[in-house]
Amino acid sequence: MSDAPNLFNLLRLRDDTARPMYQQLEEQLAALISAGVVAVGATLPAERRLAEDLGVSRTTVQRCYDALRRRRMLSAHGRLGYRVEAVESRLKPGMERLKGFTEEMRELGRTPSSEVLEQDVATDRSIASIFGLPSAAPLLKLVRVRLGDGMPLSVEKAWYDVSAAPALAEADLSGSVYARLAENGLTLTRCEQTIEAAAPDERESAIFGFEEPLPCLLIRRRSYDGGGRMIEYVEGLFRGDAYAYRLTLNA
Template sequence: MYIPKITLDRTSGIPLHRQISLPIEEAIVGGELEPGTLIENEIDLARRVGVSRPTARRAMQTLVDHGLLLRKRGTGSVVAPRAAHRLAQMPSLNTDLRAAGEQPTTEVVTYNYKLATTAIAEKLGVDVGAQVVELERLRLRNGTPMAILYNWLPVAIAPSREELEERGLYELLAERGITVASTHQTVSAMRPDRREARLLAISTRQPVLTIERTAYDSAGQIVEWGLHTHRGDLYQYTSTVFAATE
């Protein structure tokens, strides 16, 4: 059984559940743990590191959601097959389009410097009044609009408007030494408003998919928050699901 070495810093802005999941994630992705390795159960983990059981459960569920752990009834949580680890790799629309032989282009619709409101400060984990960049981009595939990408990020790491017209956000962040290690996202279906429909060249009756995403670096710090709107007829989502073993 793998018992992770976890040291909590309760003065840190990093959530406790993320301080717990991160060392386990690094051990799995780094190859320290073999597939099938049993992980300490959340009850013992919570007691050992001094957190509530819901906090420990959330940490373990994060690893399950990232494709790094599998829950086995009667056994507990075990390291997933390495094929599942690809689920932890962060998707990039720009990179995926290029890999598919498409020619993506980007129009920067909005690029503003602003002071974080209470709502944005909470989303980004920064102080109210901190300077942030508000970014809205229109992503096109072979000249056809396919997504509106709306992001907020700290001004200290924000790429320039000119850079973003040529390359993807995560690619530019990586060049700054910032690697997006994980995200928490919610996908919803809805109808676009008139402005969104105009930008995407569709009718307001045509459904779109929205993805609300918070991205974290390897230390668990929030890198950016985004709300992306995709044309339903041009968006494809692929995932791998592993069946639980009795």
């Protein structure tokens, strides 16, 4: 086993953010492993030593290592410490059918979760025009950070036609919106989706834990019910270092 590079020079933990130290440490170590900066087979420092080097509690490092073990990125080897394991560095979800983030994560064996940053009913002339609605039509704006196994994977800005599902405005949307829609008798049957390269802004970089902007995937989606009514418009920014979409094309 080889030793990992000096992590003290690679990790930048912040105390001016609401994100816990152990999550910051987990996200940064996962990114270093995925990028190959910390190579497969390398041995990470013991919990106590890394905690002392970084000036954090041993519990912080312990929670980080435990999370990385659950993600199968590390394995414990007793006195030899923690070994970096070979893992698929990028998620590769299929795009053969319409599904939400929650279902997608579960299919990939990850635990989905969300942090709701904004949930308000308001008017937006430009978004209303996308729906083909009058400029003063009420729309639900929902901004969330979508996480897989605690790692921020996307920042999602979504709008919904609340006239189609009024109860959505006051619902708990930290989970699957599609499940909430189904509870209101709405099923999305078709979507139109585009994918393009994009750079995160300062706020999005902070959410992803980027020290400087890294390439991301911007996915725009318009979703419709069985009657052809547009219910959802989404702009999701997915981190490029963790996501790669898979397509299956038949002749």
